[in-house]
Amino acid sequence: MAALQTEVVQNRLNGHIQHQSSNDGLDFDAIVIGAGISGLYQLHRLRQLGMKVKVFEAGSDVGGTWYWNRYPGARFDSESYSYCYSFDKDLLDHWTWTEHFAGQPETLRYVQHVADRFDLRRDVQFHSKVTAAHYDNNARCWNVFLESEVSFSARFLVTAIGPLSTPTLPRYEGLSSFKGQSFHTARWPKDGPRSFEGKRVAVIGTGATGIQTIQEVAKTAQHLHVFQRRPNWSVPLHNRPITSDEMAQIKTTYPDIFEKCQNTFSCFLHTPDLRNTFDVSPEEREAFYEQRYASPGFGLWLGSFADTLKDEKANAEISRFVAKKIRQRVKDQTVAEKLIPKDHGFGTRRVPLETKYFEVYNQPNVELVDLQETPIVRITEKGIRTSEKELEFDLIIYATGFDAITGSFDRIDIRGQGGLQLKQHWSDGPQTFLGITVNHFPNMAMIVGPHVLLGNLPRSIEYGVGWITDLLRYMKEHELTKFAPTDDAVEEWTQYVIDIGKGTLSSKVDSWMTGVNSNVDGKQKRYIARYSGSAAAFRERCDKVTAGEYKELELL
Structure with missing residues (x-):
């Protein structure tokens, strides 16, 4: 696979591959990984900028968390009417929730309805698991590789892969030896059991x-x-x-x-x-x-x-x-x-x-x-x-949980400038600017990545998507083709996240919110993986960057 990726990248540089886009030889203006709540909204907003966007989704339909987690009993822990999208009044007026805390089937129907209502599926490619994304510094673009060994290029890469999307299994011997049915809750089969009558279950x-x-x-x-x-x-x-x-x-x-x-x-x-x-x-x-x-x-x-x-x-x-x-x-x-x-x-x-x-x-x-x-x-x-x-x-x-926050990034071979691997860059804990961008990884933005508020997620998602959209609008208006946070900006933000986390009791315990997972190699060291300040303070800091015309970013 690595050899194929290298060959494809070199062919792009040599002009051997014909691209669909007529302006700069790239397949798309932006590629989004994931067709959950965040990926779909990012697609909608980038379309409004007139950008050519493709979303790659490993599953067979939209939904993200609510597509994969179809185990019996799965439901919101946030009130349904606070968890939904807020950006469109007609959508709010049309959709009727049946429960104060909706179950997975209803939530999935809601996300599917949004995809259909805004005709989003035509720009989503299903059954398309992203295995690698490599930044080409000369062309100022990302080359994104699918499990099928097909690749695509885009100026910008947006990850919408979620903080809890990579399930982990325990390290018991003989996991594959069991002759009955077995599965992780986050990979519950579509035709999986709903009734357990007469069954002995663990x-x-x-x-x-x-x-x-x-x-x-x-x-x-x-x-x-x-x-x-x-x-x-x-x-x-x-x-x-x-x-x-x-x-x-x-x-x-x-x-x-x-x-x-x-x-x-x-x-x-x-x-x-x-x-x-x-x-x-x-x-x-x-x-x-x-x-x-x-x-x-x-x-x-x-x-x-x-x-x-x-x-x-x-x-x-x-x-x-x-x-x-x-x-x-x-x-x-x-x-x-x-x-x-x-x-x-x-x-x-x-x-x-x-x-x-x-x-x-x-x-x-x-x-x-x-x-x-x-x-x-x-x-x-x-x-x-x-x-x-x-x-x-x-x-x-x-029901053994997830390789949280950074795990979904670790499963993709993401390489920035000079071939630097993101997993290597974050080996001692994530380093970000605003939880949205990463130094040495130009033109990459993260929705709900490390170091952001992990509260009521759709509220964080809508703000994060809006901030990314405003940045790309600014770049389009000023004919810029590259953004990356400075090392100083990343160091300052990362230290800020660490400092405000020190005052909380949650930072003193092992949990997915502090990066600890006994089921994953290298995830036994505790670090501050999320922003633990208030949402208002987070937005204020991010808004200040936008108002200052992104002085903390290198823009070219």
Whole structure:
């Protein structure tokens, strides 16, 4: 493959390949990788600039996260009407959500509707996995290579590959030896099981996807073994259908909804209480926690006291409350203790939301296996062998998470100036400018890359896409063909992200938000992988760059 790529690049330089574009010999003005929520919106905005754009998508349809994650129970943890696109009023008026927190099938239909409504599919090439992207400094373009060994060139490259799109499997021996069905939640087959009647099922992992899957599997499985690697804090989702009157009201208040998202810390419909934890009496504090626990969505996590995620004593207090709730909901107190995290406080990792998840362990057909006490030795032909015995299963579900944030970049051979590999450039942690551009990788922009706000993603996506679009508009108006951040700009922004992360409790724990993944070689060192400041401060810094006509970028 490498030899072929080198040959194709050289042929381009020699003029041996005929290109479709008539202006500069390139196939496209821009190539976008990924046809999820971010890739489709970027395509729409670049079309408005009059650019010739192609989107390459590995799957067979649009949807991104909502195309791949079709496991039972998959759904929003953000309110549906805050997660959707905000850029088109007619779209907002037309689409009707059926639940406050929509499930995967409905969300996928929504993204498909957007693609059809704006005729986006004609510029998307499906079944096209990008394996490499190499920058040609002489031609100031990117050569993008597909798994099919076909390549295309473009002036600009935009990655829309998502922070949670590269699934990881555990490192157990014998993964391929199991004779029954097995798959990762993020690669659930289109015709995969929806009912588990009469089946003996194993679910490995109790993170967000594991919790959602376990809730559904437990309803019908003959027997379910949950293999817990480490427990996670989780609180009720409180989902319910949206009535027609409610939806009509939502449609009239969309401007207010999106304005509120703009003004909250991480673009969710939840704001922290201005008081600190110990400003109120124990009785008031308990009543406040109860109210937030009973509210929908991230009310308890993002709507709690102002010092909850900064002060260890304050965090211990809310952790005590949630632990009490788990003990109340799980009858067997030995099991309850195993479900309560001891290695991190509430909210210091992203909090999964659930619907009667803890009650699942009261069912006679569900058994919890604590892998800290009873580790998995290997996967066998018939099932799973632990340190105690072999268990037989019909289906093994791996809810073992993702190689987050940088993992999707690592899977593509991205090379910038002088053949520098992005994976090598980020070997000690990502280095970016605004989480959008990378030094030594000209004309490449990232939507929701490292060092950006990972809150309510569509809100971050729309802003990021808008910033990239404004940059490319500026370049078009000034007849420029190359942009790249200076080393100083990258060093300053990266250090800024690191510095603001130091004050948070989340930076002190191992999670995908701090770059740690025991399933991936080289991902055991903790670093600051995301921007942890406010959305308003992030936008202010980015807007200042735009207003200053991109002085932090080298423009040619």
